[in-house]
Amino acid sequence: MQGGIYKCLSMIAERITANKDFLTELDREIGDSDHGINMARGFQAVMEKLSPDDTDIGATLKKTGMTLLSKVGGASGPLYGTAYMEAGKITAGKTELTPEDMKAVLEAAIAGIQKRGKAVRGEKTMLDAIIPAAETFSAKIAEGSDMAGALEAACESAKEGVEYTKTIIATKGRASYLGERSIGHQDPGATSAMITLEAIRDFMKGA
Numbered sequence: 001m002q003g004g005i006y007k008c009l010s011m012i013a014e015r016i017t018a019n020k021d022f023l024t025e026l027d028r029e030i031g032d033s034d035h036g037i038n039m040a041r042g043f044q045a046v047m048e049k050l051s052p053d054d055t056d057i058g059a060t061l062k063k064t065g066m067t068l069l070s071k072v073g074g075a076s077g078p079l080y081g082t083a084y085m086e087a088g089k090i091t092a093g094k095t096e097l098t099p100e101d102m103k104a105v106l107e108a109a110i111a112g113i114q115k116r117g118k119a120v121r122g123e124k125t126m127l128d129a130i131i132p133a134a135e136t137f138s139a140k141i142a143e144g145s146d147m148a149g150a151l152e153a154a155c156e157s158a159k160e161g162v163e164y165t166k167t168i169i170a171t172k173g174r175a176s177y178l179g180e181r182s183i184g185h186q187d188p189g190a191t192s193a194m195i196t197l198e199a200i201r202d203f204m205k206g207a
């Protein structure tokens with residue numbers, strides 16, 4: 001991870017902030033109009049806590065997770081917070097990630113989200129973007145793809161996952177109150193997950 005974990009998280013924060021209104025608008029349609037606000041507030045707090053001297057990937061991801069857990073209310077703060085914390089646990093002391101490490105990071109993040117939120121694929125949540133992305137990433141590196149190539153393909157799968165959320169009924173979170181009326185709308189959390197993965201992809205490309 002050339003440029004370091006600080007740069008990568010700065011890029012995630014930048015993209016989330018740039019998409020604040022878009023994410024909030026998506027959440028207005030099937031939720032309570034706060035997803036972009038929650039995520040942007042969380043990442044602003046994260047950037048206040050981090051410094052360019054943070055090079056230990058595990059420690060930095062843990063700090064990120066703890067900040068999201070403590071600063072962001074709603075469902076997404078604890079869910080993303082747990083994802084970053086779990087990713088941090090398995091990358092302690094590392095300053096670079098191999099494709100195998102990245103595979104483990106994605107799997108740990110998913111396990112954290114599922115432990116906390118008890119959702120499975122197909123419930124119109126962030127998992128519908130992250131799980132297919134992680135599966136594609138693993139398949140690509142098994143075929144011998146490098147990090148950049150595997151992330152590129154993973155982002156395509158995340159995008160397809162976001163599109164898929166338009167076709168299904170929400171059964172978790174506030175959107176589930178809408179029942180069938182949630183069909184036709186893309187899930188805000190799946191969208192922020194896709195944006196996060198795209199930022200990681202672009203970080204890896206540009207570094």
Ligand SMILES: Nc1ncnc2c1ncn2[C@@H]1O[C@H](COP(=O)(O)OP(=O)(O)OP(=O)(O)O)[C@@H](O)[C@H]1O
Nearest residue numbers: 035038074075076117119125126173174188189190
């Ligand atoms: N149990 C869950 N597991 C995984 N993701 C979830 C779960 N519940 C909600 N989400 C995700 O959180 C997103 C909403 O995040 P937001 O920041 O708006 O928090 P919120 O308003 O408290 O959420 P919600 O109203 O869905 O409980 C949803 O779009 C969905 O992707």
Ligand SMILES: [Mg+2]
Nearest residue numbers: 031032034035
């Ligand atoms: Mg909301």
